[in-house]
Amino acid sequence: MPPDPHNAPAGGAGASGLAPDTVVRHARRPMERRQRWLPWAKIAVFLLALAPLLRLVVYGLTDRLGANPVEFITRSTGTWTLVMLCVVLAITPVRRWFGQSWLLRFRRMLGLFAFFYGALHFATYVWLDQWFDWMSMLHDVSGKRPFITVGFAAFVMMIPLALTSPHVVARRMGGRRWQRLHRLIYATAVLAILHYWWMKAGKNDLAQPAIYAIVMAGLLGARVQWALRRLRTQALSGSSRSPANSDSTVSRSRTR
Numbered sequence: 001m002p003p004d005p006h007n008a009p010a011g012g013a014g015a016s017g018l019a020p021d022t023v024v025r026h027a028r029r030p031m032e033r034r035q036r037w038l039p040w041a042k043i044a045v046f047l048l049a050l051a052p053l054l055r056l057v058v059y060g061l062t063d064r065l066g067a068n069p070v071e072f073i074t075r076s077t078g079t080w081t082l083v084m085l086c087v088v089l090a091i092t093p094v095r096r097w098f099g100q101s102w103l104l105r106f107r108r109m110l111g112l113f114a115f116f117y118g119a120l121h122f123a124t125y126v127w128l129d130q131w132f133d134w135m136s137m138l139h140d141v142s143g144k145r146p147f148i149t150v151g152f153a154a155f156v157m158m159i160p161l162a163l164t165s166p167h168v169v170a171r172r173m174g175g176r177r178w179q180r181l182h183r184l185i186y187a188t189a190v191l192a193i194l195h196y197w198w199m200k201a202g203k204n205d206l207a208q209p210a211i212y213a214i215v216m217a218g219l220l221g222a223r224v225q226w227a228l229r230r231l232r233t234q235a236l237s238g239s240s241r242s243p244a245n246s247d248s249t250v251s252r253s254r255t256r
């Protein structure tokens with residue numbers, strides 16, 4: 001998940017939203033003065049992100065989980081994992097396009113919610129779907145049901161992101177290493193889409209996975225575009241600084 005200028009370790013922005021970034025520290029004081037509403041907004045976002053779980057609990061208690069409650073819970077938690085991933089990955093593009101840096105303050109929380117729903121989704125599979133039948137799960141994960149193999153890989157990649165999300169761990173790791181690790185979010189996102197796509201392809205029902213795939217392609221594509229632009233700028237500034245073009249070479253050749 002993408003870089004967060006507000007809390008991260010030195011070195012800058014990470015990709016996953018599961019921990020902080022640097023960059024804007026000096027811009028902090030005036031912003032803090034202006035953003036008294038931020039703690040309330042954080043509480044609101046927290047409650048909003050918790051709503052899908054509360055809904056499941058209420059539906060469970062009022063017998064509204066449908067004819068197949070396990071399927072309902074699996075699908076609901078899977079969908080919310082994917083939605084949270086999309087939201088977390090949308091924060092940096094929205095911040096860059098619309099100049100809303102305060103959005104970064106929510107990224108760590110939302111990244112942890114993505115992991116939380118992923119963990120609930122996985123726990124539903126292990127407990128309610130498979131009843132701890134480790135052999136059957138091993139078969140699924142090792143390729144009998146490829147969409148599960150891919151989903152499992154996506155979830156495993158979220159674990160180091162969640163573990164390194166506390167500020168103290170991020171600081172100890174150092175900005176650059178932390179950032180590099182948090183690029184795993186991009187692989188998680190691709191595998192999550194593949195997981196959903198593969199599952200629905202078996203049912204010939206690709207309309208919804210296609211929507212998520214388009215959104216994710218846009219969010220990841222924006223980053224590819226920025227990276228290419230950065231490389232081009234670096235190449236240009238590198239060539240303008242190269243001996244052939246440098247002032248010192250010119251002046252040296254003039255003196256010769």
Ligand code: HEM
Nearest residue numbers: 074075078079081082118122125148151152154155192196
């Ligand atoms: C980043 C991790 C993951 C994401 C984003 C994700 C997302 C999803 C989504 C969106 C669905 C379909 C929901 C629907 O039909 O509306 C789904 C279904 C499912 N996922 Fe995942 N998933 C992840 C990881 C896993 C893992 C680790 C497992 C198990 C090892 C798993 C097992 C399943 C199963 C069994 C289904 C239901 C299949 C069915 O109803 O036929 N997923 N997942």
